[in-house]
Amino acid sequence: MKHILAVASGKGGVGKSTVAANLAVALANSPTLGLQNKVALIDTDFYGPSVPTLMGGGELQVDPTNEKFIPAFRHGVKYISIEFFLKEKDDPIIWRGPMFGKAITQLFGDVNWGDIDITIVDLPPGTGDAQLSLSQLVSLSGALMVTTPQEVALSDVRRAINMFKKVNVPVLGIFENMSGFKLPDGSSIDIFGAGGGQSLSEKYGIPLLGTMPIDIEIRQGGDQGVPAALSLTTETGKAFQNLAELAYAEIAINGAVPAVEINS
Numbered sequence: 249m250k251h252i253l254a255v256a257s258g259k260g261g262v263g264k265s266t267v268a269a270n271l272a273v274a275l276a277n278s279p280t281l282g283l284q285n286k287v288a289l290i291d292t293d294f295y296g297p298s299v300p301t302l303m304g305g306g307e308l309q310v311d312p313t314n315e316k317f318i319p320a321f322r323h324g325v326k327y328i329s330i331e332f333f334l335k336e337k338d339d340p341i342i343w344r345g346p347m348f349g350k351a352i353t354q355l356f357g358d359v360n361w362g363d364i365d366i367t368i369v370d371l372p373p374g375t376g377d378a379q380l381s382l383s384q385l386v387s388l389s390g391a392l393m394v395t396t397p398q399e400v401a402l403s404d405v406r407r408a409i410n411m412f413k414k415v416n417v418p419v420l421g422i423f424e425n426m427s428g429f430k431l432p433d434g435s436s437i438d439i440f441g442a443g444g445g446q447s448l449s450e451k452y453g454i455p456l457l458g459t460m461p462i463d464i465e466i467r468q469g470g471d472q473g474v475p476a477a478l479s480l481t482t483e484t485g486k487a488f489q490n491l492a493e494l495a496y497a498e499i500a501i502n503g504a505v506p507a508v509e510i511n512s
Contacts, residue, residue: 249288249356251366251389251499254382254417258404260373263425264394265293266470267460267491268370269302270477271392274485274492275366276324277478281496284324286365290355291329292382293372294341294348299329304473308332317359323478326364328355345377352381366496373404375411383415389499390420392457397427397444409452420498421457422448423491429462436461457494460487 255268269289276287291299300306306320306327319326330351331337343351361367369388372378382388391412395405405422412419424445428436439462449456460466465484469476477492479485 249361249364249367252369252386253366253420253495253499254369254371254379254388254391255394256371256379256391256408256412257373257394257401258375258406258408259395259401260296262394262396262401263460263466264373265291265298265370266302266466267392267394267423267425268368269299269470270466270475270488271492271495272325272327272368273303273323273475274477274488275368275496277480278489278492279480281493283365283496285326286363287325288319288361288364288367289325289327290367290369291327291331292348292352292355292378293370294330294343294351294378295372297329297331297341299327299370300331301473302470302475303327306332311360314360319359319361322473323475326361328359330355348377349381349385352378352385356386366499375408379408379411380415383412383417388417390418390502392495393419393422393448393454394425395422395445395448396425397438397441399441399444401440402444402448405448406451409448409454418502419452419454420502421455421495423457424459426462427459455494455498457498458487458491460484 257264272289291297309318319328395401428438445456466476476484477488
């Protein structure tokens with residue numbers, strides 16, 4: 249793995265996992281980046297794993313030569329989630345903090361990832377065990393912050409940005425989700441307010457890499473396991489493609505380029 253980008257939010261319910269999955273798919277299917285089959289997606293949102301749903305299911309296999317897991321593969325992305333290890337899909341994960349580090353180590357180290365150029369890591373909300381474990385165990389190229397425009401989301405993102413600063417992980421960009429709702433007549437209603445992502449960008453000097461309005465296409469794609477980023481012709485698909493190109497450029501310019509090692 250050459251680059252690892254954490255997708256974080258601080259707050260739940262802002263579409264972080266949806267953005268993470270669509271970003272991975274956009275990277276893998278970009279006609280300009282040349283990352284086909286070289287993108288991984290790791291779901292570390294252990295209490296609320298959603299990557300399998302967003303990606304259309306999938307399952308793990310075991311490589312008989314080394315007994316490592318072979319990740320699921322769809323839409324050009326290799327991916328893994330704790331959900332694949334549950335007896336029933338809706339079984340809860342009831343863990344104390346130390347389990348996070350062990351699980352993260354296994355998701356990176358006990359899987360046959362092959363030749364991966366960029367790995368997207370879907371983090372859970374908050375600034376706790378999962379975030380700390382990931383930053384200590386893996387050399388992160390950086391983090392992408394996902395927010396919605398309203399203050400209740402922005403306040404949690406500010407905390408998350410400050411957390412990443414304390415653990416020396418560069419925040420490479422901000423993405424504002426649910427930026428208004430377009431009506432049939434072409435007008436827009438700012439359901440969650442406006443300008444939140446831009447205000448964060450100006451406050452911290454972090455690039456705003458894009459905004460995304462509320463779009464039924466994104467919800468339908470997530471429910472059906474066919475990410476909206478697969479389309480290169482719709483406005484939504486183009487927006488995710490633009491995010492992929494900008495995020496990859498920020499990694500190349502500002503992010504570390506580690507040969508990934510799992511610290512024990």
